[in-house]
Amino acid sequence: ETGVTQTPRHLVMGMxxxxxxxxEQHLGHNAMYWYKxxxxxxxxxxxxxxxxxxxxxxxxxxxxxxxxxxxxxxxLHLHTLQPEDSALYLCASSQGGTGEPSTDTQYFGPGTRLxxx
Amino acid sequence: AxxxxxxxxxxxVSEGALVLLRCNYSSSVPPYLxxxxxxxxxxxxxxxxxxxxxxxxxxxxxxxAEFKKSETSFHLTKPSAHMSDAAEYFCAVSEGxxxxxxxxxxxxxxxxxxxx
Numbered sequence: 707e708t709g710v711t712q713t714p715r716h717l718v719m720g721m722x723x724x725x726x727x728x729x730e731q732h733l734g735h736n737a738m739y740w741y742k743x744x745x746x747x748x749x750x751x752x753x754x755x756x757x758x759x760x761x762x763x764x765x766x767x768x769x770x771x772x773x774x775x776x777x778x779x780x781x782l783h784l785h786t787l788q789p790e791d792s793a794l795y796l797c798a799s800s801q802g803g804t805g806e807p808s809t810d811t812q813y814f815g816p817g818t819r820l821x822x823x
Numbered sequence: 824a825x826x827x828x829x830x831x832x833x834x835x836v837s838e839g840a841l842v843l844l845r846c847n848y849s850s851s852v853p854p855y856l857x858x859x860x861x862x863x864x865x866x867x868x869x870x871x872x873x874x875x876x877x878x879x880x881x882x883x884x885x886x887x888a889e890f891k892k893s894e895t896s897f898h899l900t901k902p903s904a905h906m907s908d909a910a911e912y913f914c915a916v917s918e919g920x921x922x923x924x925x926x927x928x929x930x931x932x933x934x935x936x937x938x939x
Contacts (some may be wrong), residue, residue: 710866740927749913749929762926796866811857812927814866 709733710815712797718821719787727782727818729797731821737802738780739812740772755780756802787822794819825850827916829930837938841888844933846914849895849908856897856914857927858888867913873897882910909937 710731719725731738740752754762755774769791771783780797798812830845848854855874859867870881878890888899897914911934915927 729938748931754926798866811869811872812859812867814859814868816864816866 709815710797710799712795712815712818713784714818715816716819716821718823719784720823721787722787723787724783724785726784727795727797727820729780729815731778731780731797731799731813731815733799735799735801735813736777737800737810738774738777739800740780740782741796741798743796743817744792745798749796753782781798785822787820789822792820792822825854825916825918825928827914827928827930829912829914829933832931832934833936835936835938836904838906839903842904842908842935842937844898844899844912844914844929846888847895848897848899848916849913850916850918853916855917855927856869856890857913857917858886858897858899859913859929860884861911861913861932862911870899870912892899902935904935904937906937906939909935911935921929 707802713728737756742750742752751764752766753772758774758777765805769786773781792816796817797815800812826849828847836842853875857872858870859869860870870886871880871888873880873890881887886901888897890897911932913932914930917927
């Protein structure tokens with residue numbers, strides 16, 4: 707397995723369910739990101755982890771809870787979501803950490819298509 | 824603060840025609856600039872990036888972009904469009920973050936439509 711993988715690729719859940727999205731990177735990177743991509747809206751940065759520490763949280767509702775147990779894995783725990791949370795959730799990784807910012811490139815996973823009923 | 828504007832949410836060209844996707848940026852320091860492409864049901868993939876070296880940057884799949892500081896632009900071009908170029912294209916800008924992660928700001932994206 708290479709690059710950035712995400713599971714599941716598709717998820718349908720009710721508003722009272724609890725589910726988790728998983729991201730794994732096989733690139734030896736130090737930084738990982740969660741993005742939300744909704745139709746007709748810009749890509750929204752949700753969370754950033756660098757060296758397993760959260761460094762950015764763009765005022766995301768508490769119904770989204772990230773977890774980064776190590777530099778290769780990133781989770782997004784979901785509970786009591788709303789229909790407007792339906793979107794494509796993208797995970798990305800980059801060298802980050804002690805890497806050179808000028809050459810830091812993000813590598814994206816294929817995304818999880820989330821539908822909240 | 825950094826920002827990026829992509830002019831035109833949709834661009835339509837004929838196969839074989841020139842592709843021009845526009846991107847203008849705003850940055851308080853010399854920026855790093857990126858173009859990413861997203862094919863249907865996939866994540867974003869880097870096409871090319873500008874990191875203060877040559878102003879004309881060549882990327883994958885025959886794409887290139889020119890950094891013009893005076894115009895604060897970083898437009899993406901390809902001399903001859905292929906059907907396989909049909910996708911969503913995103914311009915991104917970053918000022919870099921010292922000592923840690925590198926966090927870009929993305930534009931809204933431009934959908935490239937290629938007609939036979």
